[in-house]
Amino acid sequence: MAAPADIQRIQDALTLVNQAIPVVQAAVAEAQRPEDKLALTETGIMLVNIQTTLTQALIATDDNIFLADTAKLRAQAGILQAQASQIQNIVNTVGQIAQVVGWLVQLLAIVGGLP
Amino acid sequence: MTDMSTLRQFPTTIVICTCFAGCSGLTQIQDTVTKFDQGAHTLSTTQIAFAKSAQTADCNFQFYENVWNYSKAADPAPPIPLALTGPCVPEVMTNDNIAVRQNLLNAITLYADQIQAVASADSDKTLSAKSQDAAGKLNSLAKSHGLIETNGMPVAAAVEAAVIGITNMILSAKQLSDIKSSAKAQSANLRTIADHLQLENMQIAKNMAAKAGSVANMFETTIALVKQDGILISKGQSAPARANNPQVYLLAVSARQMLLNTPPLGVGMSATGSLVQQDSVTVASQLNSALESLVSANDAISNASTGGLIAEVADLVARAQAAQAMQAALAK
Numbered sequence: 001m002a003a004p005a006d007i008q009r010i011q012d013a014l015t016l017v018n019q020a021i022p023v024v025q026a027a028v029a030e031a032q033r034p035e036d037k038l039a040l041t042e043t044g045i046m047l048v049n050i051q052t053t054l055t056q057a058l059i060a061t062d063d064n065i066f067l068a069d070t071a072k073l074r075a076q077a078g079i080l081q082a083q084a085s086q087i088q089n090i091v092n093t094v095g096q097i098a099q100v101v102g103w104l105v106q107l108l109a110i111v112g113g114l115p
Numbered sequence: 116m117t118d119m120s121t122l123r124q125f126p127t128t129i130v131i132c133t134c135f136a137g138c139s140g141l142t143q144i145q146d147t148v149t150k151f152d153q154g155a156h157t158l159s160t161t162q163i164a165f166a167k168s169a170q171t172a173d174c175n176f177q178f179y180e181n182v183w184n185y186s187k188a189a190d191p192a193p194p195i196p197l198a199l200t201g202p203c204v205p206e207v208m209t210n211d212n213i214a215v216r217q218n219l220l221n222a223i224t225l226y227a228d229q230i231q232a233v234a235s236a237d238s239d240k241t242l243s244a245k246s247q248d249a250a251g252k253l254n255s256l257a258k259s260h261g262l263i264e265t266n267g268m269p270v271a272a273a274v275e276a277a278v279i280g281i282t283n284m285i286l287s288a289k290q291l292s293d294i295k296s297s298a299k300a301q302s303a304n305l306r307t308i309a310d311h312l313q314l315e316n317m318q319i320a321k322n323m324a325a326k327a328g329s330v331a332n333m334f335e336t337t338i339a340l341v342k343q344d345g346i347l348i349s350k351g352q353s354a355p356a357r358a359n360n361p362q363v364y365l366l367a368v369s370a371r372q373m374l375l376n377t378p379p380l381g382v383g384m385s386a387t388g389s390l391v392q393q394d395s396v397t398v399a400s401q402l403n404s405a406l407e408s409l410v411s412a413n414d415a416i417s418n419a420s421t422g423g424l425i426a427e428v429a430d431l432v433a434r435a436q437a438a439q440a441m442q443a444a445l446a447k
Contacts, residue, residue, distance in 0.1 A: 018321050025328040034339040041329075041336040045180060048322075048329045052173070052207050055322045059212055059315050 006114060010057050013110045017051045020103045023096050036090045040097075043083045050076045050107075070114050077111040080104065143421050144294070147428045148234040151412050154431035155227035158405045159220040161439040162312065165398055166213050168445055169319045172395070174203035176326040183333050207322055215262050216315075218253060219308050222278045223409070225250050226301060229285045230416065233294045241288045254282035274311050277304035299417035302410070309406040316406075320399030327395075334373075398441045405434035 024044045031037045053073050084104045090097050178198070185197045225246060232240050241247060256262060257278040281304050284297065291297050408431035415427035 014318065021325045021328065025325075025332055028332040028335055034336070034343045037332075037336040037339050041332040044329050044332050045183070048176070048325045051322055051325055055207050055318050056209075058318055059208070 009110050009114055010054055013107055014051070014054045014058060016103045016107045016110070017047055017054060020100050020107070021047050021051060023100050027090075027096055027100070030096075031090065039083070039086045039090060043080070043087050046076060046080045046083060050080065050111075073111050073114065077108050081108055084108070144424065145231075145234050145236075147421070147425050148231050148294070148416065150432050151416070151428045152224075152227040152231040154405075154412070154428065154435045155224050155409060157432070157435035157439055158402070158409060159224045161405075161435065161442050162220055162316075162402060163213065163217060164439075164442045165316070165402060165445075166208050166216055166319070168395070168398075168442065169208040169323055170205040170213075172323040172326055173205040173207050176330060177203055177206075179330045179333055186337075208319060216312070218256065218262055219274065219278065219312065221249065221253060222281045223305065223308060225253070225285055226281045226305070229288055229291075230294065230298060230413075232288065233291050233297050239289070240291045242285060247286065250282045250285040254279060254286060257282070271311065273307050277307040280304040295417050297417075298413050302414055302417060305410050305413050309410050313403040313406055316399040316402050317396070320395040323395035394441075394445050398438060398445050401434060401438040401441050405431065405438050408434050 021044065024040055024047060028037050028040045028044065031040055050073065053076065084101060087097055088101055181195075181198050185195045225242070228242055228246060229240075232242055242250070257275050260275065262275060262278065281301055284291070284301060408427065412424070412427040412431045415424040
């Protein structure tokens, strides 16, 4: 059974992902350069995949949270980390992305703290 | 003589009037509790339909993500297989998840059936043999930690206890006589199950909305890339003649048509003409309101007067029906 601290981590991660996804998806429309759209779309897809894994964890466990998907989350976070550095370059053209980059840093720290 | 006759009839008249008043009150409560039961059943079927929509959304997203990854693979080695057909394995709402959800909803509907039976004039308050059997199986399942989610984990202990509490009541229904105390005894159990379902509903809805948005992003970005190539070609800067402006237009039109026709990721047009992707969140909100009404209506059965009860049950029925209609539109 997962520790309460890990349950809290999953919920905190979901809060960040739920916040970040609509902003990233809106930024795709705002971005002018196709390359920026591409990078943001890739980040959005990975965030949706992470949200899916976290949602599955939440649904399947409630307070008896299971962390069998931790390895999957860690792999997804690794890809997201590489993408985060790519979208860092878009900050100058799409203002909202600065906020998202901050959330992603927090998200990666939370996922990294999972057992 | 006439006066005496009237006087003799007076007590009888009082008794008859009292009986009518009492019977009328009882009938009113029975009628309202019947509606409570109907509302609970409507809510239950809509919850399952919503969960199945989440599965469909997940499978559609998996398809578009696969196509996206396939299309960006520049080198055939290592190849990313294109899965145009074949089975889908939902990740967010698995068949196991739906089975657990169905069990929780069965506990709610069996409870609503039982409350209706308690409200009846019949001296035997037990449900049918079939319902008793269902309650017994559910009770055993919960007691043996058999409400298993994906990856073999049981549901939360509090949810398990709530299911046991409700089914215990159904299995000992012969002892029930007072509807108010019966409803009061299950108030906390209903609250626990409703909280669990509400949390799931909203997160599932956010995931569905995110997937719809992500698919739209894939289309939008693809169109932008095709357009860019077209511009380069028109300037003689690039050879691959795979795009031009008419193609971009056609791609955009077909992408929109695909989005509109992809249930339940399908997006509708708002009054202002913009695409709406929040349908799943709206359905989840309505489902959660209906769950809230269910708990409130049960509290009204245990506490309030007939008037208060009628209002709460009317609210439950209206919200459950609205959720059902919204879910039907989402699944189109």
